[in-house]
């Protein structure tokens with residue numbers, strides 16, 4: 001049965017850690033659901049991982065909607081969160097509600113996530129929550145704010161910066177977020193955020209004390225190798241397996257080892273084959 005936000009909250013209450021992975025397509029989502037993942041994020045990391053951009057900035061809503069819809073088709077029973085891309089919510093409350101609503105209405109996501117903190121972001125959170133949509137906050141290393149952060153760097157590395165993150169988390173909770181994702185902070189900062197809030201706190205590179213762990217699926221299976229953050233644990237090397245398969249295929253085609261007509265080709269009854277030979281001879285003579 002499909003997990004609801006209440007199931008996720010109950011898991012946190014029971015002390016059961018939440019497993020959380022990104023997905024951007026039907027096939028990956030299908031395998032994640034089969035494996036029993038608790039939640040899927042259709043992240044705007046789509047930009048790097050699937051679309052080949054050098055950041056998440058160029059990703060547009062239509063791309064997110066299309067990919068989130070395919071993820072929903074692959075994982076019909078999983079709690080899915082759509083990630084609001086750059087400039088889909090910053091401009092106005094109306095625009096934020098409209099784009100958040102598209103994730104729910106067109107892609108059948110269960111919730112949305114947006115990056116950032118501060119009064120303006122809290123205002124957007126209140127507006128989207130007011131429209132009846134579940135919002136996950138995202139603080140710490142927030143890729144859409146890379147320019148202001150001075151690069152993709154771990155955050156909360158001074159006592160003051162760490163405390164600011166705790167305050168941001170509290171404000172996002174007050175604004176109505178049902179959960180917060182904390183990215184790229186020291187483990188003690190993840191712990192402090194968890195201890196100073198009452199909603200589910202998920203982490204990606206935020207240590208082990210938070211309620212659950214997110215990782216970019218293509219990092220943990222060794223598929224995306226342009227850049228691998230320090231906090232990634234790699235469970236297999238799909239990139240190597242896939243490349244080897246492609247190389248073997250190319251070699252088979254070049255050396256006429258594929259296809260084998262006894263295995264990989266359609267058959268015709270002998271009687272039809274004989275008639276066909278006759279027909280070919282007859283037509284050739286004309």
Ligand code: KIV
Nearest residue numbers: 022043044045083204
């Ligand atoms: O887009 C994404 O996948 C994310 C995670 C990296 C946190 O926001």
